[in-house]
Amino acid sequence: xxxxxxxxxxxxxxxxxxxxxxxxxxxxxxxxxxxxxxxxxxxxxxxxxxxxxxxxxxxxxxxxxxxxxxxxxxxxxxxxxxxxxxxxxxxxxxxxxxxxxxxxxxxxxxxxxxxxxxxxxxxxxxxxxxxxxxxxxxxxxxxxxxxxxxxxxxxxxxxxxxxxxxxxxxxxxxxxxxxxxxxxxxxxxxxxxxxxxxxxxxxxxxxxxxxxxxxxxxxxxxxxxxxxxxxxxxxxxxxxxxxxxxxxxxxxxxxxxxxxxxxxxxxxxxxxxxxxxxxxxxxxxxxxxxxxxxxxxxxxxxxxxxxxxxxxxxxxxxxxxxxxxxxxxxxxxxxxxxxxxxxxxxxxxxxxxxxxxxxxxxxxxxxxxxxxxxxxxxxxxxxxxxxxxxxxxxxxxxxxxxxxxxxxxxxxxxxxxxxxxxxxxxxxxxxxxxxxxxxxxxxxxxxxxxxxxxxxxxxxxxxxxxxxxxxxxxxxxxxxxxxxxxxxxxxxxxxxx
Numbered sequence: 001x002x003x004x005x006x007x008x009x010x011x012x013x014x015x016x017x018x019x020x021x022x023x024x025x026x027x028x029x030x031x032x033x034x035x036x037x038x039x040x041x042x043x044x045x046x047x048x049x050x051x052x053x054x055x056x057x058x059x060x061x062x063x064x065x066x067x068x069x070x071x072x073x074x075x076x077x078x079x080x081x082x083x084x085x086x087x088x089x090x091x092x093x094x095x096x097x098x099x100x101x102x103x104x105x106x107x108x109x110x111x112x113x114x115x116x117x118x119x120x121x122x123x124x125x126x127x128x129x130x131x132x133x134x135x136x137x138x139x140x141x142x143x144x145x146x147x148x149x150x151x152x153x154x155x156x157x158x159x160x161x162x163x164x165x166x167x168x169x170x171x172x173x174x175x176x177x178x179x180x181x182x183x184x185x186x187x188x189x190x191x192x193x194x195x196x197x198x199x200x201x202x203x204x205x206x207x208x209x210x211x212x213x214x215x216x217x218x219x220x221x222x223x224x225x226x227x228x229x230x231x232x233x234x235x236x237x238x239x240x241x242x243x244x245x246x247x248x249x250x251x252x253x254x255x256x257x258x259x260x261x262x263x264x265x266x267x268x269x270x271x272x273x274x275x276x277x278x279x280x281x282x283x284x285x286x287x288x289x290x291x292x293x294x295x296x297x298x299x300x301x302x303x304x305x306x307x308x309x310x311x312x313x314x315x316x317x318x319x320x321x322x323x324x325x326x327x328x329x330x331x332x333x334x335x336x337x338x339x340x341x342x343x344x345x346x347x348x349x350x351x352x353x354x355x356x357x358x359x360x361x362x363x364x365x366x367x368x369x370x371x372x373x374x375x376x377x378x379x380x381x382x383x384x385x386x387x388x389x390x391x392x393x394x395x396x397x398x399x400x401x402x403x404x405x406x407x408x409x410x411x412x413x414x415x416x417x418x419x420x421x422x423x424x425x426x427x428x429x430x431x432x433x434x435x436x437x438x439x440x441x442x443x444x445x446x447x448x449x450x451x452x453x454x455x456x457x458x459x460x461x462x463x464x465x466x467x468x469x470x471x472x473x474x475x476x477x478x479x480x481x482x483x484x485x486x487x488x489x490x491x492x493x494x495x496x497x
Contacts, residue, residue, distance in 0.1 A: 011070060012060040014063065058209045083162050090191060097192025100185060112180065115190075117169065120197045124140045127169035128249075131418045134372060135365035136228055141417045142171050145412065146196050151457070151475030154190050159472065161186050165431065168417065203480045211402030225373045228412040228421050228462055232369060236362040241353060248292040260334060272317035272330045279312040282334050283412040284308040290335070293344050307340045352431075378423040400492035401426070403485050407477060408432075408493070427496040432474070436496045439486065443468060450490050488495040 058212035088485040096110070104111035119125035122145030132259060161181070162174025172485030173179040174186060181189070198206075217224075274282070286308060294305030307308050310333055312319055318327035328336075351358060382464035404426065405416070411432035427435035443465040444450035450465075455478040458470030476484060 008070075008074065011067065013324060014066070030343070044344075060419050061450040093188045093191040094195045095191070096185075097188035097195075099194055100181070100189050117142040118145050120194065122148075129169045129418065131415070131422045132167075133326060133366035133415060133418075133422050135361060136232060136369055136421050138228070138418045138421060141410070141419075144168070145193055146198050147480060148195050150203055150479040151477065154194075156472050157190055157193065158186055167431075200479060204482070207403075207406075207481065207485065208237065210406040211399055214402040214405035215398055217420075218378070218401075220378070221378060222373065224420045226367065228419070229366065229369045229373065232362065232366050236359065236366065239355065239358045242348050242351040242355060244350050245293050246345065248288070249345045249348060252285050252289050252293065253338065253345065254332070256341065257280065259285070260331075260338065269314050270330070272335065273328050274312070276314040279314050279330065282310065282312055282337070286337060289341055293341065298311055308344075310334070310335065310337045336443060363403055372421050377425050377428075378420055380426065385492075385495060389491055395486065397492075399485075400488040403481070403489050404492045406466060407481070408489065411473075425496075427493065435493050438494075438497065440493045440496070442466070446492060447494070450494070454486055 048443050050485065080325065082283075089352075098107055099110045100112050101114040102108055102111045102116060117125055117127040119142075124144035125142050126139035127142050129138055131138045151305065152160075160170075162179070163171065163177045164170045164179070171179065173181045173189075177183050193219045216489055262278075266277045268275050276416070289308040290305055294308050302312075312330050312333070317330055319330055319333045350385075380401055381393050382397045382401070385401070386392050386394045388398065390397040409416040411430055412428075412435050413426050414424040414428040414430045417432065425436065429435070435438065440450060444453065445466065446456055453464050453474070457476030458472055458474035460472035462470045464470055471485035477489075
């Protein structure tokens with residue numbers, strides 16, 4: 001416990017006691033009480049200058065001694081109190097930053113959903129995105145944030161938070177760029193990011209797995225593109241069938257409304273206010289809806305189709321809710337089926353209205369995807385790369401590529417974050433400049449300068465290489481990569497032609 005507040009409190013108590021004494025000594029005497037000294041004849045000089053003066057000086061001496069002890073004690077504890085306050089403020093800042101990072105909910109109205117793309121505790125993830133080159137729906141790779149402060153300093157992180165990254169799913173968050181977060185809120189987010197940074201040992205230990213992941217991803221590129229093509233093919237089929245599915249949906253909706261308009265007619269074996277015949281008709285409508293309507297407006301398969309499945313038992317007044325497993329009265333389940341069919345109608349109507357344009361766009365997207373698969377612009381011939389630049393060591397060439405892909409390709413390879421359907425040649429240039437056609441050798445004639453640039457990154461306004469002026473966008477990698485791995489990246493970048 002801090003002694004400073006105690007010392008101040010004690011001094012105030014002495015002051016109040018003295019004031020009370022002075023006030024009380026000036027009051028008129030009460031009957032039976034001694035007349036106050038100020039109302040009595042003055043004391044003689046002998047009395048004033050002996051016992052009374054001695055008492056006053058003794059009290060002053062003790063008061064001075066108390067202050068002489070209390071003030072140094074207060075001074076000694078003040079720095080600790082300030083440190084405790086700073087720690088408390090930082091803890092609160094981290095907490096508010098975490099709330100901003102999380103999704104918005106009734107319990108967390110401050111959430112802005114960073115976790116949706118960047119994952120819990122900043123481990124990385126993905127964001128749904130429409131690739132502008134192909135028109136395909138892709139999952140944009142969102143980077144891990146739990147090691148970002150090894151690459152950027154806090155001011156550089158603030159820049160990216162404020163301005164975002166145009167052309168990607170990363171929006172501008174700062175007020176200066178039209179975003180929703182003020183300067184203090186950005187500070188809170190940075191404080192939270194600082195709290196989730198993994199250790200440098202963990203960052204270094206993750207390099208091998210990241211390299212292996214990039215090599216495995218490259219190996220599975222064809223299968224990845226094929227999956228996107230299959231998905232887009234299904235989407236085209238769904239769009240083309242939308243007019244027929246809309247007609248089915250409207251007809252079945254009308255039929256179901258008629259059945260529900262008179263649910264009590266005929267034999268009702270389970271007493272659920274739906275006749276046995278009505279339940280049979282509803283089951284039939286459900287089967288037809290699943291077979292002829294059971295897709296959403298953009299894809300050939302959909303979880304919405306499952307919600308069109310309804311099997312009513314004339315001997316059981318309840319059906320089972322597939323989402324919760326709870327029993328639902330048959331009449332309520334039938335009304336839910338009607339709502340689902342009507343929601344399908346709402347989804348299908350704009351697709352039918354714009355059917356020709358949507359079909360044309362989908363066909364163009366498929367053509368772009370097929371071109372991406374046939375061209376395979378992202379392909380790397382490791383045997384040739386090894387022979388030309390890595391002394392024939394294929395394993396070294398593969399590691400160099402994996403290191404580049406894991407740390408550099410996001411900025412220096414066009415379409416890399418959008419996946420293989422959009423990726424161009426390594427080093428083709430994106431937010432960062434192209435590294436191909438010997439660009440790195442032009443920028444850095446001295447290979448040591450190239451190494452130092454990757455090691456320490458760029459500093460805003462400071463020169464690098466030949467005629468290069470830094471903006472602080474190039475991160476430093478010296479804290480998360482070994483000297484050997486940094487040299488491999490340098491050799492890989494200088495090999496790009």
